[in-house]
Amino acid sequence: MKPLYGLATSLLLSAVLAGCMTTGETDTAEQSLGKREQTKLLARAVPVAEYGLSPSFPFGNGTIYLGGTLLEPNQTSGFSYRAGDMPIIGMQTAARNKPFSVLLDTASNASWMQYPCARENGYRFLSNKGMIIPYIGTASTEGVDTFAGIIPEMKMGSIMLNKTPLFVRMATGQMSPVVYSSAEPRVDAVLGWDNLRQFQIIKFDLANGQVALSSSQVPYMPDQERLIGRASISRACTDKLAVEGAIQSLQTPIILDFCGDYGLARADTRDPETKQLELGEVVFLNAPTKVLAVQDRIPRAGRKLLEKYVVTICPRMGVVYFERPLNVNGSK
DSSP states (O other): OOOBTTBOSSOOOSSOOOOOGGGOOOSOOOEEOOHHHHHHHHTTOEEGGGGTOOOBOTTSSSOOBOOOOEEOSSOEEEEEOSBTTBOEEEEEETTOOSOEEEEEOTTOSSOEEEHHHHHHTTOEEEEETTEEOBOOSSSOOTTOOEEEEEEEEEEETTEEEEEEEEEEEOEESSOOTTTSOTTSOOOSEEEOHHHHTTSSEEEEETTTTEEEEEOOSSOOOOOTTTEEEEEEBOSSOOSSOEEEEEETTEEEEEEEOTTOSSSEEESSOOOSEEEEEEETTEEEEEEEEEEOOTTSOSOEEOHHHHTTSEEEEETTTTEEEEEOOOOTTSOO
16 A cells, blocks of 8 residues: 555555535546646735745655644643544534534545535645745655645634645545545545644543544643553654554554554564554553554554553654543543
8 A cells, every 4th residue: 555644555544424415416436637727726826925835855854844722821621533443533614614524534645525625624735935845754645636725724622723734635536545444435535644743732541443633732641541652753754644563572563543444554464463562651562553554664553452541642742652541421
């Protein structure tokens, strides 16, 4: 599987919610916009300086970084997954009340949106020194032209996101079946680590299918009775969420992929199990393992490995906490 949107396997989205119903698009096969139409749209691009952005290449792998969303401080919202066991939630722009479906993907180095949804939600294409900004990076766009832009205002529950940079796929219909299961309805956007890392707290409760995000300035304090361990966020892999870990005592960053339908994915072995995996203080024995695409060599811990935990990510503090989940009725 090509590593599109940070998801490393062909089992990417097994259950997603139909979204952006304001577009009038149906879930037909993805079809690229014509070059003439793209030229007309891109002619309206505005300079990045108008939004205080400065494109850069800080990761050393060719990935362009536009910056991240600006959050209103001290706001918190919680969501139940809108489809199965995938972290898909509803968002909306400040100007429209109709939600669109967004996948929260900490393993994606960029944020994405399909053109019809972008069109309905005030998206503005960006230019830098008079030139439009195509996507340049490690993810495959499956041949679809993809360009940078910004949504001035979005709402995630009660949280306001301002000047959110995204890359728009210049296509209509369902995203490529390589990316999303063709048997399921689509998501309209992917919010990647470039924007998610701006939050103070991101809490995935995988067992109960819930996620909470916060821009609170108050540091997160884990429940000591439920705390299993913690892991430091890796500085060796900065364009995706990765923690300091080890495989059979060999230290390596491990990407946390809450969308990946697997346990552990590695490019360096075909063994069906990994005898010992460490995510900071949390140790897994005989972790089920699948082959990871060679072009994405950093090992990944997927949803099936993480699903029995509440995983709380504190990007500003540089730490991830692993806790036992509360039962649905709130008991420990």
